[in-house]
Amino acid sequence: MSTRTDLPLALLSAVGLLAATTGTFLEVAPNRLLSGSALALWHVPPAMGGWVVLALWCWGLACSLLATKRGLSIACALLVGLPLLAGAGAHRLLADAAVHTTRIQLGAGFWIMWLAAALLLLDRLRGARRVVQLAIWTGVVVAFVVAGWSGAFADLALVREYAAQRDVFATALRIHLLLTLGTLGLALAIGLPLGWIAWRRRRAGNGILGVLSLVQTVPSIALFALLIGPLAWLAQHMPSLQALGFGGTGAAPAVIALCLYALLPVVRYTLAGLDGVPRDAVEAARGMGMTRWQVLARVQWPLAWPVLLAGLRIVSVQAIGMVAVAALIGAGGLGRFVFLGVGQGAIDMVLLGTLAIIALALLADLVFQAALMLTERRG
Amino acid sequence: MTIAGRGAWRIAWPCLALALLLIALPRMGPVFHAWMPELRAPVYTRTSFVALTAAHIGLVGMATLIAVVLGLGIGILATRPATRSLLPTVRAVAVIGQTFPPVAVLAIAVPLLGFGAAPTLLALCLYGVLPVLGQTVAGIENVSRPALDAADGMGYGRWRKLWEVELPLAAGPIMAGVRLSAIVSVGTATIGSAVGASTLGAPIIEGLVSNNTAYVVQGALLVAALAMSIDAVLAWIERYVRRGLV
Structure with missing residues (x-):
């Protein structure tokens, strides 16, 4: 490995890629008490979404070999995109489900990828001016609030549990x-x-x-x-x-x-x-x-x-x-x-x-x- | 004599208290009966206190061992010149991770591993790594520049410098991290009884559920004595390490 390699980007992309390929993205449970069956990233309905996520991690891995510091846009896209993808997937899965008590839970693969994206964003923003940092984090939070407000996550089990209680x-x-x-x-x-x-x-x-x-x-x-x-x-x-x-x-x-x-x-x-x-x-x-x-x-x-x-x-x-x-x-x-x-x-x-x-x-x-x-x- | 004597006493009294409690508590049925006459079973007997204490120590010991290996390993790796660019990310994980409450880590481990000792061990390891990691990084970072320059001047190789200069000078802070890790683990292992681990938390949780204050007091006294004993022993080692090598 050359000393020019962008190690944080390489490591976090590798972790993300591993979680994307081997981890569970969503779990489909018959009701809130039974444990669910695991769905990998590419089995989650908007199949395009899964491939885009995979491509983004691969792109991150490739960029880590470049001399310039890349990955800010990858981190932002994944941090906001992963929950949106999960929400959209849950919506489609629920529409197809036979039982109305079906619950769509977030799997370990999702959480690991999401953490990796957050850590990547944290790392890319280090050294940036405080105004830029504040603007980007605010943008991420606003994106979440708007998406949540418009019901993008409403079919995820976590949000349903909250709505019920x-x-x-x-x-x-x-x-x-x-x-x-x-x-x-x-x-x-x-x-x-x-x-x-x-x-x-x-x-x-x-x-x-x-x-x-x-x-x-x-x-x-x-x-x-x-x-x-x-x-x-x-x-x-x-x-x-x-x-x-x-x-x-x-x-x-x-x-x-x-x-x-x-x-x-x-x-x-x-x-x-x-x-x-x-x-x-x-x-x-x-x-x-x-x-x-x-x-x-x-x-x-x-x-x-x-x-x-x-x-x-x-x-x-x-x-x-x-x-x-x-x-x-x-x-x-x-x-x-x-x-x-x-x-x-x-x-x-x-x-x-x-x-x-x-x-x-x-x-x-x-x-x-x-x-x-x-x-x-x-x- | 005076300092050594006082140091020895400081380790001895919590350990003595623990031993005394282990011997006396099973025989104190009449005392608890007199205090709380309404209880039918005033002393916890489902598992012996000695067995629970041993299981508790075993769980904490194993978790701390794994945490030390991982924390030291990652900490050393992140401070080497070739992998130094990872240091901010590693530090962020250690700092942010420590704002996660131990209960939360324990609760997250349950869906992954089910009930019993396994999720508790995972939670103890995950959470225990952070203080060791943080203190290893801080300790190595704080090694003074002149000491490193001197080692370079004497022609020390990379590994020899790590082994004979950096680690000995960082040993005090690292040991403080190990101590913190172990103490947090003792507490988290206690709560682990709520998810089915067999530790000294079992009498407390069972007593709380069945409104048996005697069980609660017995478990609490033992856990408190155990925590103080472990802290005293590790504090003694820490002081020895700091004095012996600095």
């Missing part, structure tokens, strides 16, 4: 967000003062961090479970708490446990942020006659804030994932779809919950990245 899904999403935000709020309310104490008194700080990192090693489900006993006891002996919805299972142990996990990053990053504030700045402010609180509010906090933001990014992504586990102790949220679906063997339901959780985590990551970028630019 729209209200339940909306409630679950709201609870998931509320639990996450509640965790973040509580963790900030406790973590910020703790971080400040840890910064003022190093010995106490080491102790706090030690205890919190010990908590961090305990698996989330175990911590949820360990809180059930004490909280049930509290609720039994304090009826006023019970009236507030405070019981052994449900949201209370979930938020308390999640907050315990979130405290370590919050305290650690608050500490790092305060450490990063230049001594001169603090002394200058003191010299100007500011009180300790004024220094904290007007000098230390604004300078430490970007570091804390980086910590909050980790906390929110982690919390969104852990709230999913909290469904096991009856806290609700998107995890309910996952565990109910696993229990019933309903794959579409599992995927609906899982994809929503992943999308939420990625979205939170993006939001905090954007916020970080904005504060950096202003700073």
Whole structure:
């Protein structure tokens, strides 16, 4: 292999080609509980579509031998085209199906090709100007929204599952967000003062961090479970708490446990942020006659804030994932779809919950990245 | 003595707690009965706690081993000059992959492999690779330029440089990645009981389903002790690696 070979394009095209030729593109299941029979790419109705996909991957492989960097258009075409092809295929297959409960599911081959296309686009856009990056990603998202709006994906099992459970899904999403935000709020309310104490008194700080990192090693489900006993006891002996919805299972142990996990990053990053504030700045402010609180509010906090933001990014992504586990102790949220679906063997339901959780985590990551970028630019 | 002594104690106490729980819990029927008299079976007996712990450790151990082999392999490959153009893609996979919640990875593995230990192992491996991979890349990237130049000046070949300079200097971060990978695996393996894997999560899940808080507490205590034990042992190895080779 010559050193000129465009390795990312070659590798991702090879993966895509392999998934296209050996993977399952769609699965046809008689109903939502039975597993389906596999359909390869070229057996999916608009047969032309399958050949175009194959040709695009081959073209990518060929282009990887060229000296110039190609593949941007291939990535865009596949990223948008693959779901459209799957949607169109599902529509035709359903029209021919004998049983009206038939479900058309996306196969592993589809997911692998789609991921490869997304990674390729990510790689091609690296080094491009931020405006170009933003424009292309926005274009992809808009294409999806327009296609989804006009019903291009309506016959895929995943979308049908969502349509059937729209209200339940909306409630679950709201609870998931509320639990996450509640965790973040509580963790900030406790973590910020703790971080400040840890910064003022190093010995106490080491102790706090030690205890919190010990908590961090305990698996989330175990911590949820360990809180059930004490909280049930509290609720039994304090009826006023019970009236507030405070019981052994449900949201209370979930938020308390999640907050315990979130405290370590919050305290650690608050500490790092305060450490990063230049001594001169603090002394200058003191010299100007500011009180300790004024220094904290007007000098230390604004300078430490970007570091804390980086910590909050980790906390929110982690919390969104852990709230999913909290469904096991009856806290609700998107995890309910996952565990109910696993229990019933309903794959579409599992995927609906899982994809929503992943999308939420990625979205939170993006939001905090954007916020970080904005504060950096202003700073 | 003091540092070594404190280090030894730090590994010893979680392991002692785990051993104590394993011995005591099966005999604590009367205690749990006194606490929750309404329960007919106050101690989980379907599978012995020792067997569950062994299965849990086996699953996590195997997954971590595979994750280390894959993560190190890909990490080393992506930092070689010839294949360096893959580095941004590899890094993107490691970073984006870690925003995926472990539960999601577990749930995706079920339709592929059915119920039982197999999907749990796949999820543990897939997810476990990411921290090892990320830390391997970061560790090798952070090896100081002068160290590499010195190795070049002494006429080290490519492989010798990797083996005697880059990997030893990156060993600390890599070990931190292994530790993180193992700890996440302990947690995910626990949830794996929800999809039929036989681990220490079994008493927790069964207790939650049948409203038996005693089972839940027993499973949770054991899992917590196991996680802390594994973390303590790996932290000790990490410290040894960092001190011994830097």
